[in-house]
Amino acid sequence: MKKVMVHITLKAGVLDPQGKAIQHSLHALGYTEVEDARVGKMIELQVEEGPELETRITEMCDKLLANPVIENYQFTIEEAVC
């Protein structure tokens, strides 16, 4: 069994209203040192080992997990700890 961590972030230049809302809220709470906030997603998959795992994960990202038009993704594959 493998643990796959997929990190999905918005591409540079894509507006991030959720990040802006977080930044404004932090300012309102007094944390004015925060100059920018951007929000991304993290998806943890437990995957049965098989051939071409990396290719299949890339396909999953392109087809379902991320929107390649506006998002970048990276993933790491490690041994799952049971």
Next chain:
Amino acid sequence: MKKVMVHITLKAGVLDPQGKAIQHSLHALGYTEVEDARVGKMIELQVEEGPELETRITEMCDKLLANPVIENYQFTIEEAVC
């Protein structure tokens, strides 16, 4: 300027309907090797350097960024690349 990466995940035992939806969709697409999926958040902050940065980030997480009742968080602080 520092770059702070906050990783927020649901605590073990907390139901994750979004993760379940992803798992079912992956199965429907033929990726039946995926046995579990859990979704978390990643927040990237650009923060002006100041005293007690780590304490202030912990406060931000507890007050606004994460829900400590159902979520765990971790963060890393590194030098921002401009």
